[in-house]
Amino acid sequence: MNLVQHGEAVPAAGRSSAAPADDHGLTARLAERKDGVALATPRARGAVRVDLEEVFRTTYPRVVGVAARVLGSREEAEDVAQEVFLEFARSSVPVTAAPGWLSVAAAHTALNHLRSSRRRAFREEAAGRGDSSAPDVAETIETLDERRRVRLALGRLPRRQAVALVLRHSGLSYAEVAEALHLSPGSVGTTVRRAEAALRKELNPHAPSS
């Protein structure tokens, strides 16, 4: 799972050397990075935390919501949520820190997925072609184009700003965002404000400047 953080504090320290095989490569790939890696402290191989279902049921909608705000697609957001919970399942992240950890992980993983822009664009076109419920082709294209622009803009934001923005708009309080990103609540406001201004400027450059 891609839980790369760029400079900020990580939700859970440690580097996993015992991730499941499907995630093992990514874990290994991340472990090579120099710019900070957010990986949960691994449990013994094969061990799965007993509180997983409880945490899942209480946090899954929010985790999907975080990823969906980045990706603009519920389906892909659910894929990201699965990746995130997979990592969490084998982690030792304290249950009290789980909502924040999962949200940050979902934001980072989803932002990392944005990198595969070419594949994404292809799939969107395919999805657009197959969407018989779309009332109007022009509207569909416009919606897809808008989503693409939003994601492009998100991808251009500094990572910390993008994560803070998405978390705040996913319903996390300032205190929760602050705790999850190891920021002061005041810094959360500043970071979110900058991200929103940048997003508006990127997507709607003719609007009055703040």
Add this chain to the structure above:
Amino acid sequence: MHHPADGTLRRLVDEPAGVADPDREHVGGCPQCLAEVAAAQQDATFAGTALDVALDTDVDAGWQRLSHAAVGGATDRWQTTGRARPWRSRLRSPVVAGAGVLALLTGASAAAAGDWLQIFSAEQVAPVTITQEDLVELPDLSAYGEAEVVERVRIRDVASAASAEKVTGLEAPRVDDLPQGVTGQPAFEVVDKVSGTFTFSAEEARRSAKTQGETLPQPPAGLDDSRFRLEVGPGLAAIWSEERGLPALAVARAVAPTAYSSGVPFATARDYLLSLPGLPENVAAQLRSFSADGTTLPVPVPEDLMTSSATEVDGVDATLLEARDGTMAAVIWVEAGVVTVVAGSVTDDEVLAVARGLG
């Protein structure tokens, strides 16, 4: 007093209770700050609209998927059926993306043809030892071109072995003697056929090579834009769970992977791809050693986590995988175009006993 910071003004927009009284009082009487708050409000609304998504999240479905795919990692790790996670997710996973590359690279030296031509049909399995470093280096399919999912993974629970057989056309496995500690009746799942296409792109490969500081060798004629199609499934699985709902033993069967080429002689493509920068040399060497008849299914084995050894199941060559920490064992083999996997939180002897006793 000084004007409050931007962040404080932003917080006034949607969490005013978190702003100190003196700051709020100041803003109330400061046109400059009020204008800043209004601008922040506008940008926040704009961002909220841009990021808004309509979601109707199905928690039960999500949990079912996780408990099957993620929680049962021990049984999910090496399956080639694509049972537990979507093909698309798997394409993003280096192990599976790697497996896709491996499957492509072991295709047969078939002649070119105008239509899809079967170039690879798994009739046996062979482990490919992969280190952590290999996984880091192993290129994603997207490093070589464009991957597209044609038929996505659809996993469904079915009520019985008979239902699973009816849906897939495969014989459901019957286990008469369960290993110690595994009890009860299995749950059955089926997965429809999964297929994807891969289009080789010289430009993409060149770009990938460049990022590694390498120069792409000149692609052979006809390779650029040539397409390959990979298919696997349908498949079925019988899963015995322990009390917490985690899989204790699973037996899965699926129509073994096949690959098709849109026309390029596959030996040409394979030899070229094996020469590309990015593929770890020891992996490439293992792949070169495979028979060139396109019937060997490579099973990636992360060597720091697992060991593999040759065995047999009822006279058919099979590969036994064991986690180095002893938490799981699995055996995989291909017979008559069907790949079967038996795996679980059991010992190697137990998994082999189940495999050899399948009805």
